[in-house]
Amino acid sequence: MEYVYEAPVLTVDAVIFQLINNELNVLLIKRNLEPFKDTYALPGGYNPKGETTMKAFERVLSTKAGIKKDNLQLIEQLYTFDTVARDPRGHAVSIAYMGLTRDPKIKESSDTEDPKFFPITKLPKLAFDHESIIKYAHERLSSKITYTNAIFALLPKQFTLTQLQQAYEAVLCRELDKRNFRKRIMALNLLKPTSKYFTEGAHRPALIYSFQKQGLETSPQLID
Amino acid sequence: MEYVYEAPVLTVDAVIFQLINNELNVLLIKRNLEPFKDTYALPGGYNPKGETTMKAFERVLSTKAGIKKDNLQLIEQLYTFDTVARDPRGHAVSIAYMGLTRDPKIKESSDTEDPKFFPITKLPKLAFDHESIIKYAHERLSSKITYTNAIFALLPKQFTLTQLQQAYEAVLCRELDKRNFRKRIMALNLLKPTSKYFTEGAHRPALIYSFQKQGLETSPQLID
DNA sequence: ACAAAAGTGTTAAGAATACACCCATGT
DNA sequence: ACATGGGTGTATTCTTAACACTTTTGT
Known part of the structure; x- marks a missing residue:
């Protein structure tokens, strides 16, 4: 050897x-840059020797998209892909990470490459195999929110039950029954009610909740 | 950049x-070799430029343990670890793969390093973070057999229902109810009965089954 | 005849689903 | 007073879990 x-x-x-x-x-x-110049793609970049993959992820995100790691509430490694013909230098290996954010400040800098958020239902044509990486990430996220409280990372610290349900629906791409959803989510004891109400529009104000804990928690079967 | x-x-x-x-x-x-010379470890090795990670996995397994990829019925990438202080050359990145086999021929060769199988309940002291990698793999496998037919990769092509149940119990490390197990597994239509019986010992012979398909299939909730 | 594993159904408890009306507010 | 989204309970169906005896064979 x-x-x-x-x-x-x-x-x-x-x-x-x-x-x-x-x-x-x-x-x-x-x-x-070529290849796929002017095509949309996931932010990505080189991981040099001496830098952990997590640090490389954070640096790349910061320099290419102007998003700092403090704006990511949850980071998860997804999968490592062998990418052929990606890099002009030949065979490359790419580690995909998923990050969840609730409101990133995209800071323009000299090195950013026009970062924009796109609804997953309306993606433009993408470079490389990035469409399938996004699909993979979306499946992972969908499954993750069914057995953990990971959804917290996509919501503000305080929210109403309707906002919470809408977040689930947005990720799962399907509608949930309001009463059953509330019954289940309350049974898990992940939430704590504040004493505040959110008033908006001509209807009854909504009680505001927060999560008991900010970190990731695993709970028995949240949604199925 | x-x-x-x-x-x-x-x-x-x-x-x-x-x-x-x-x-x-x-x-x-x-x-x-140092570090951890004479300590047990997972087979592993370098992934050079130009070789896909899957190929590197197959090559390493073959040279270090004398097991050929044809003896693996299922291969799955697990996770990519940043390993500090593993390699004398400094920071390294390691991709862990899981392989399932039903009866590998371990071929001795000049380069093998005394490969042996150990029950996961009786592991020796292990090098690096390999104990946690094995734990991670075990969890992945446990969960995988509950929603796929992945267990096929650990069994001979033909087997009895008792053998199948024992395989599940061995992976899940808990006992299952015989009648409920059979009810569920039969309801999934993954198995097909042969017309042969397995006779062994002074008791009623067992009907022999095989899987309908050899490849991996996902099915709705096999075991919970 | 006996020992040993194969094979087989039913019942009870719990979980998931479907579903409709009253409440509090702004205009 | 009315329009709007917030908030709540029950009945039904389906799923899961617990459990014991008969069958077939070798000795």
């Missing part, structure tokens, strides 16, 4: 989700 | 499971 070892190119790709107008959106940039 | 790019060392680690005497076993080798 002790020949001269040369490692493949290592990259990271970022799938950043956010809720906008009760729709799940994903962050894309427009590539300014 | 166009500084001189140098990639981290990339390695693959293999978690190979097999059933022996109704116990789930995992393949380990004894390391013949």
Whole structure:
């Protein structure tokens, strides 16, 4: 085994989700380099020696999209893809991470590449296999919110039950029964009611809740 | 971004499971190099440029443990770990794969490092973070067999319902009710009965079954 | 005849689903 | 007073879990 070892190119790709107008959106940039120049793609970049994959993810996200890691409430590694013909230098390996945010400040900088959020139902044509990576991330997220409180990462710290339900519906892409949803979510004891109400429009104000804990918790079968 | 790019060392680690005497076993080798010389570890090795991670996994498994990929009925990528202080050359990234086998021929060769199967309940002290990687793999496998037919990869092509149940029990590390198990498994239509019986010992012979399909299938909630 | 594993149904409890009206507010 | 979304309970169906005896064979 002790020949001269040369490692493949290592990259990271970022799938950043956010809720906008009760729709799940994903962050894309427009590539300014070949291949796939001017095509939309997930933010991604090289992972050099000495930098952990997580740090590379954070750096790439910051430089390419102007989003800092403090704006991500949850980060999860998804999968590692062998990418052929991605990099002009040949075979490359790419680690995909998913990040959830509730309201990122996209800071323009010299190095950003026109970062924008797109509803997952209306994606433009994408570079590489990024469409399938997004699909994979979406499935992971859908399943994750059914057995954890991961949805907290997409919501403000305080929210009404209707907002919570809409967040679930946006991720799962289907409607949920209001009474059954509330019954279940309350039975899990993940939420705590505040004493505040959210008044908006000509109707009864909604009680505001927050999560008991901010971190990720696993609970027995939230939604099925 | 166009500084001189140098990639981290990339390695693959293999978690190979097999059933022996109704116990789930995992393949380990004894390391013949520092660090952790003479300590048991998962088979692993370098992934050079130009080789896909899957190919590297197959090659490493073959050279370090003498197991060929044809002996693996199912392969699944698990997770990618940043490994600090693993490689004398510094920061390394390691991709863990899981492989399931029903009866591997471990072929001794000059390069193998004393490969042996150990029951997961009786593991020796392990190098690096390999104990947690095995735990992760075990959890993935446990969950996988509850919503797919992945268990086929650990069983011979033909088997009795008792053998099937024992395989589930070995992976899940808990006992299952015979009548409920059979009811459920039969309801899924994954199995087809042969017309043969397995006679062994002084008792009623058991009908032999096989899976309808050899490949991986997802089915709605097999076991809970 | 006996020992040993194969095979087989029913009942009770719990979970999921479907569903409709009153409440509090702004205009 | 009316329009709007907030908030609540029950009945039914389906799923899961618990449980014991008969069958077939070898010795």
